[in-house]
Amino acid sequence: MKRSVNIIALILSVVSTTAAQPNDAAEDTVFLLHGMGRTKISMSRLATHLSSQGYNVVNLGYPSTRQSVAESASQLETELKRHAAHAAGRIHFVTHSLGGIIVRACLKRHCPANLGRVIMISPPNQGSEIADKLQDNVFYRWSTGPAGQELGTEETSTPNQLGPVDFPLGVITGDRSLNPIFSAWMGGPGDGKVSVERAAVAGMADFLVVNHSHTYIMRSQLVASEVVHFLKQGRFAGGMTKAQ
Numbered sequence: 001m002k003r004s005v006n007i008i009a010l011i012l013s014v015v016s017t018t019a020a021q022p023n024d025a026a027e028d029t030v031f032l033l034h035g036m037g038r039t040k041i042s043m044s045r046l047a048t049h050l051s052s053q054g055y056n057v058v059n060l061g062y063p064s065t066r067q068s069v070a071e072s073a074s075q076l077e078t079e080l081k082r083h084a085a086h087a088a089g090r091i092h093f094v095t096h097s098l099g100g101i102i103v104r105a106c107l108k109r110h111c112p113a114n115l116g117r118v119i120m121i122s123p124p125n126q127g128s129e130i131a132d133k134l135q136d137n138v139f140y141r142w143s144t145g146p147a148g149q150e151l152g153t154e155e156t157s158t159p160n161q162l163g164p165v166d167f168p169l170g171v172i173t174g175d176r177s178l179n180p181i182f183s184a185w186m187g188g189p190g191d192g193k194v195s196v197e198r199a200a201v202a203g204m205a206d207f208l209v210v211n212h213s214h215t216y217i218m219r220s221q222l223v224a225s226e227v228v229h230f231l232k233q234g235r236f237a238g239g240m241t242k243a244q
Helices: 002-020 040-052 069-084 098-109 129-134 138-148 180-186 221-233
Strands: 029-033 056-060 091-096 115-121 169-174 206-210
Touching (some): 029 040, 029 069, 029 098, 040 091, 056 069, 098 115, 115 221, 129 180, 169 221
Parallel strands (some): 115 169
């Protein structure tokens, strides 16, 4: 009888301890920023997955083809300050493409005291050869707006002027291209818009290459799982496959 009581007490102790452990994500907020020419709908699958993991999700839309990077960064800063008034936990970011450059620009101006981790998916962190080739093309200029002129690979481009990152950053990029012409322009593996090499940035904590294209990479279940793993652990489950 005494042995049975001890076993029951042990079980109750384990259950009580487990119940008392806080959900690390419960008070944390994740800001999502979509890429060039997209809307927040493109990040909806990620938003749903992150919500299911217990995160508070803010899926931001912004006029990516009508604003400069600085204007979009200012808009994000306003949203962050508004959120800070009632935020309890950490603030994380998950971005696609141009969204990563906007976050870098924003954090240069305003870095929240409760900043957590940042994951950039297919970011042109060192610019893109596609922007180099098309910067004078009338359709490209019309369809990408001011920000499209800022994403070249020259040293004076906006991404290359932002410098190394000084926050916990994980970068996920793809090596599957759907456009052979763009692939030829990049001169190496890439996702059809950003080369693997140019997605990397000095100061990042981890780097992961997956077999997806720029257009659909943010809808990948594998990518969603890796995003959550980095938010929790500060590294990717797949291990670093860093661009040299």
